[in-house]
Amino acid sequence: MESRTPSFDERYVDDLIQAGIAAVKAGRRKQARLILEKAARLKSTDARPWIWLSATTDDPEEQKKFLTYAVAAEPDNATARRGLVLLSEKLDKSRLVPEGETVEPRLPQEPEEARNQAYLCPQCGGQMAFDVETSGLSCAYCGHFKPVENIVATGEIERSIDFVLPTTRGHRWAEAQQRVACERCGAVTLLPPGQQADQCSYCGSNRLVQAAEAGDLLDPQAIGLLKVSGAEAAKCVKEWLGKGLFAPDDLGPKATGLHLRLAYYPFWAFDGTLELPWRCEVNEGDSNHPHWVPRSGSQIEFFDDVLVPGLKAISPEEAARIEPFNMKDLVEFKPEHLAGWVALGYDRPLSEASLLAREKVLKIVKRSLYSRIEPGREKRHLDNGAGKWSGILYKYLLLPVWVGKYRYQGKGYSVLINGQTGKVGGVKPRDNVKVALVSILVIIVAAIILYLVYTLLLSITPPV
Numbered sequence: 001m002e003s004r005t006p007s008f009d010e011r012y013v014d015d016l017i018q019a020g021i022a023a024v025k026a027g028r029r030k031q032a033r034l035i036l037e038k039a040a041r042l043k044s045t046d047a048r049p050w051i052w053l054s055a056t057t058d059d060p061e062e063q064k065k066f067l068t069y070a071v072a073a074e075p076d077n078a079t080a081r082r083g084l085v086l087l088s089e090k091l092d093k094s095r096l097v098p099e100g101e102t103v104e105p106r107l108p109q110e111p112e113e114a115r116n117q118a119y120l121c122p123q124c125g126g127q128m129a130f131d132v133e134t135s136g137l138s139c140a141y142c143g144h145f146k147p148v149e150n151i152v153a154t155g156e157i158e159r160s161i162d163f164v165l166p167t168t169r170g171h172r173w174a175e176a177q178q179r180v181a182c183e184r185c186g187a188v189t190l191l192p193p194g195q196q197a198d199q200c201s202y203c204g205s206n207r208l209v210q211a212a213e214a215g216d217l218l219d220p221q222a223i224g225l226l227k228v229s230g231a232e233a234a235k236c237v238k239e240w241l242g243k244g245l246f247a248p249d250d251l252g253p254k255a256t257g258l259h260l261r262l263a264y265y266p267f268w269a270f271d272g273t274l275e276l277p278w279r280c281e282v283n284e285g286d287s288n289h290p291h292w293v294p295r296s297g298s299q300i301e302f303f304d305d306v307l308v309p310g311l312k313a314i315s316p317e318e319a320a321r322i323e324p325f326n327m328k329d330l331v332e333f334k335p336e337h338l339a340g341w342v343a344l345g346y347d348r349p350l351s352e353a354s355l356l357a358r359e360k361v362l363k364i365v366k367r368s369l370y371s372r373i374e375p376g377r378e379k380r381h382l383d384n385g386a387g388k389w390s391g392i393l394y395k396y397l398l399l400p401v402w403v404g405k406y407r408y409q410g411k412g413y414s415v416l417i418n419g420q421t422g423k424v425g426g427v428k429p430r431d432n433v434k435v436a437l438v439s440i441l442v443i444i445v446a447a448i449i450l451y452l453v454y455t456l457l458l459s460i461t462p463p464v
Contacts, residue, residue, distance in 0.1 A: 013043045021052050029056045040069070047074040051083070060087055075275075075390040085162045095167040095216070103171035106213070111190055114178035116207040118200075119339040127205045129340025132225050137339055148337070153222035153330040158271060158393040164218070165351055172216045174345040180209055194345025197264075197338035206340040218350065218396050222330040223264065223337050226400040226419045233260055233402040233417045240415075240424035241406075245438070248431045251408060260404035262419065264338065266310030266346040267319075267399050268353040269327070272392035274301040274361055277385040278369060283378040295374060303361050308353040310346030310396070314416070316356055321425025322418040325399050329420065333398065343398055350394060362387060 016039040023032035033056040040049040050070035054063040064087050070080035082099065085091050097103055119128040119137060126141035136147040164170040174194030181188050187202040197208050228236070237260075242252035276299045285291035305327050309319045331337075348356075370382055400419025405412050408429050415426030 010043075013039050013046070016042070017046070017048050017052070020049065024052055024055050032056050044069070045073045047071075047077045047080055051077070051080050054083060063087055074388075076388045081162050082166055085166055088163070090160075090163045092167055092169070095169055097166055097168055097171070103168055106172075106175050108176040111177035111179040112212045114180050114191070114209050114211045116180050116183055116209050117335070118183040118205045118207045119336070120184065120205065127340075129206050130337055132227075137336055148334060150225075150331040153332050153395075157221040157332060158395055159221070161270075161350070161354055161392045161394050164394070165354070168216055169218055170350045172213070173347045173349045174211065174213065174217065175347075176211065176213055178209060178211050180207075183207065194266075194347060195343070196345055197341055197343040199340070208335050208338055211345075217345065220266075220333040220398045221395050223333045223398040224325055224327075224330050224400060224420050225337070226262070226341075227326075227329075228400075228402070228417065228419050228422045230260060230262070230402070232422060233262075233419075234258060236417055236422040236424050237404070237406070237415055240426075241428070244428055246430045246434050247428045248408075251428065255406045255408050258404060258406040258415075260402045260417070262342065262400060262402050264341060264343040264398040265314065265401045266344060267325075267397045268308045268310055268346075268348075268350065268357070269395040269397055270306045270308070270354060270357040270392060271304050271394075272302075273390050274303065274358075274365060275299070275388040275390070276301065276362075276365055276369070277387075278373060278382065279385075280373070280379045280382040282374050283380075287378075290378075292380065297373065299365060299369060299372060301361065301365050305395075306357045306360055308348070308356045308360070310348050310353065311344060312348050314401075316360065318416060318425060322401070322416050322421075322423045324421075325418060326420045330397065338398075346396075350396075354392065354394070358387075358389065 016035055020032045020036035020039060023029075023035060033053065036049040036053045036056065039046070040053065043049075047070040050066045050073060054066040054070075057063060057066075064084065067080050067083045067087070070077055071084060074080065086093075086096075120126070121128050121139035121142060121144050123144045124139065124142040126139050128137040128139050128144075128146070130136070130148065131138045134145065134147075135150050136145050138145050161170075176193055178191040178193070178195065179188060180191055182200040182203060182205065184205040185200060185203040187200060189201055191198060191209060194211075195209060197206070199206055237258060238252060241247070241255050244251075248254075277296070278299060279294065279296040281292040282295045283290045284293050307319060307323060307325070308316060365387075366384065369384065370379060373379075373382075402417035402419055404415050404417075406415065407413070411429065413427045413429065415424060417424050
């Protein structure tokens with residue numbers, strides 16, 4: 001590949017930019033504008049002159065224009081993106097985190113008062129719960145029914161991460177225990193941080209809980225309603241226990257004490273685009289006469305609904321075992337959906353979840369990078385640079401998950417069940433005898449292959 005000499009002096013452009021920055025800092029706006037405009041004309045793909053040009057004017061429209069050019073030049077430039085967000089009317093500036101500062105944990109020492117709303121029947125005063133079959137609030141005593149409209153969640157519920165990460169909401173999580181006085185019977189109970197719905201342990205009323213810290217947290221945008229009953233979940237676990245190459249043969253019948261608990265768990269879902277630059281050497285010759293030529297380019301990856309659990313109690317690896325969830329079945333969240341069910345808040349903030357999502361996407365792209373670039377060609381020394389991320393959107397979801405444990409030969413093992421599909425993931429004991437036999441078999445097969453290769457080489461090697 002031919003390399004052309006640029007039509008401008010890189011060092012000269014850099015000197016212009018530094019001079020323009022110095023003029024801005026000295027308050028000489030007109031001079032700075034002339035210098036920076038010249039630098040931008042010479043190298044429009046450099047974000048720096050556009051960013052500093054935005055500091056030469058007080059006109060919001062001009063500032064927005066310059067910062068838009070900066071983002072076009074470098075889509076992942078944090079300073080330019082933050083500047084555009086600050087100029088928009090969508091940012092909650094009362095929660096803005098000063099640039100360069102971090103959000104420290106609150107570390108509350110005492111439980112905090114939480115408000116609660118009990119779902120009581122307007123006819124008999126009994127408790128009402130959301131029925132996923134009939135899609136409404138139903139009274140267990142008199143049968144009174146109040147329909148709840150389920151609106152299919154579309155792409156309109158997605159939000160740009162750029163409008164949240166600069167604020168405290170992008171970095172906070174539920175930290176405080178909650179002291180809840182039941183609206184119906186007055187009994188006071190303590191709930192763990194983040195729990196959003198439960199039943200009063202005294203009168204059994206279903207209630208939605210709103211913590212004092214909820215104002216600094218994000219609200220769910222969509223919910224995946226439960227499709228798998230407790231009996232169906234237990235059946236799925238029994239079938240799962242009976243499978244597996246290394247699982248003991250008697251695991252299914254001898255596993256005991258299975259106890260499952262359902263809750264709506266918090267998840268983050270991310271969409272966006274990754275541009276990953278790469279470089280390598282490609283063989284343009286053949287195996288006998290290789291001719292290695294340097295190549296470079298970028299791999300574009302559009303990702304959609306990359307899930308990250310919002311509770312640290314569930315690791316991304318554990319969650320991956322029960323994926324996928326039916327994202328097309330999501331409905332827009334309404335508080336009534338949680339009546340009679342347990343729902344948990346997140347302790348993994350949006351900022352941390354977005355980093356985990358990027359790691360997940362990068363791993364997927366890197367695994368397939370060799371086969372996707374220069375397909376069909378022999379390559380070596382494949383390497384990639386830092387990825388450029390753009391257009392990242394997020395959704396905060398509540399998804400149904402059955403969580404439980406079972407015992408086998410005196411030991412406990414955990415298990416998760418997808419409440420939409422019934423897919424099971426968890427830990428199984430291993431049969432050491434099976435593991436040993438398979439290992440021996442692999443060694444025998446490898447030895448046979450090596451012997452066959454050796455004899456073949458002997459047969460085609462000419463005598464000396």
